[in-house]
Amino acid sequence: MDSLLRGLGRLVLQAYYRQIEVTGSNHLPESGPVIVVANHFNSLVDGVVITSFLPRMPRFLAASTIWDFTPIRPILNAAGVVPLFRAQDGRKVKGSLPATFAKAAELLRSGGVLAIFPEGKSHNEPSLLPLKTGTARIALEADSTTDLLCVQIVPVALTFEAKNRFRSRTLVEIGPPITASPEQIEAYYSKNPAVRSGAVKQLTSQISECLQALAPRHETWDEARLIGRAAEIISQPGPNDAQHDGWATLNTTRRDLSRGYAVVRETHPEQTAALGQDLAEYDNLLRATALRDGQVVNTPPASVAPFIAKASVRFLFGLPIVFIGFVLNWPPYRVLLALSHWRDLDKRSTWSIFAGFFLFPIFWTVAAIISGYIGANLWGGSAFWISSFSVLIAGPVSGKLMLGYLDLYSETLAEARAWTRLRGANNLSDSLIEKRRVILEKLRALVEAYRADEALQEPD
Structure with a gap:
């Protein structure tokens, strides 16, 4: 049944999305208990992507509200999805939450894979929402009742080029796993509620850091689009000079630029603002003419x-x-x-x-x-x-x-x-190439400034 569900999932997803790329598969343990934690930007599609494309098929812990969609109930049941009756959905049932967590812990004790969206809900924000503590509680519960089972918690980032656009691209990045420390597990044994709560919050914070290191993180979608444009430019400085071999590598560059941007807009605000304005003008011109950056840097041949x-x-x-x-x-x-x-x-x-x-x-x-x-x-x-x-x-x-x-x-x-x-008689090509050249120079200057600032902060 699992193979059939994974096959159907791949079939429908590959019909909708032109490319689904998976990286970091070696980070998912081949055996043993695993909790997969992923960002949640695309409703039920996120679950299908993870179920269909991860090396091991997980069982999901999901809000009971998805069972309201009657036609997909057989699929949910066949996939072994565990319902979670939450107060925020108006579905809280006395004793249901401990029972759900116990069922999840039992799956882990049997060496299974559990998948959770720790943000608690799907959304359309450009960055992660604060994580709920349920993942940490389940991991600590499983470890504390099985003499250090060492549940592996594996972060997975889902990045959609344009999640609602037919024949766009999807990226699945699997990060290195983490485990609860012996001290956290021991604290979870404590009869002191504050000590137990502290262990849960500490592990939740670690999970959040791992997931944020992979998942998209921007203040606005406009910022995300411009940083993506900057990643394209710096990854291919000149014609036929691409420095990336796929969307995953380009996305890594985009993530690095995003982290750097958060710093340089504070340390070099005027340079950053000027670069942002140039990027916005270049991006608006490309979108208005339905052109891609790669078409600008690699000027079309004399004859098409x-x-x-x-x-x-x-x-x-x-x-x-x-x-x-x-x-x-x-x-x-x-x-x-x-x-x-x-x-x-x-x-x-x-x-x-x-x-x-x-x-x-x-x-x-x-x-x-x-x-x-x-x-x-x-x-x-x-x-x-x-x-x-x-x-x-x-x-x-x-x-x-x-x-x-x-x-x-x-x-x-x-x-x-x-x-x-x-190739027309207008000056569009020259204008775009010049704008791109100026952006590349400013971008390189800011990257160097960022590296210089980092070097100064490093201890001798």
């Missing part, structure tokens, strides 16, 4: 004809598949867009993915029945089953193939647009 010709050939050969995929998958996709549009930002991708899990098969089934009746009227009764079965197979297969063509179409359109706007 070979690229378009190659893409056109691929389109022509795949046209029948694209047409079938369009007919069988575009209508339910449009319905999903309409359904998710009215939801808050935090839950739009959840509605798209989970509703799509049911809506696409329903539409394929209806289309198969209609096709069967048409086939039977044209070629006889036996054609009903042949036509119906063909449509049921063609729905998901053509849909998956069509995704590849959609990605190709998007990339072709982006390159053609870049060539038109950067």
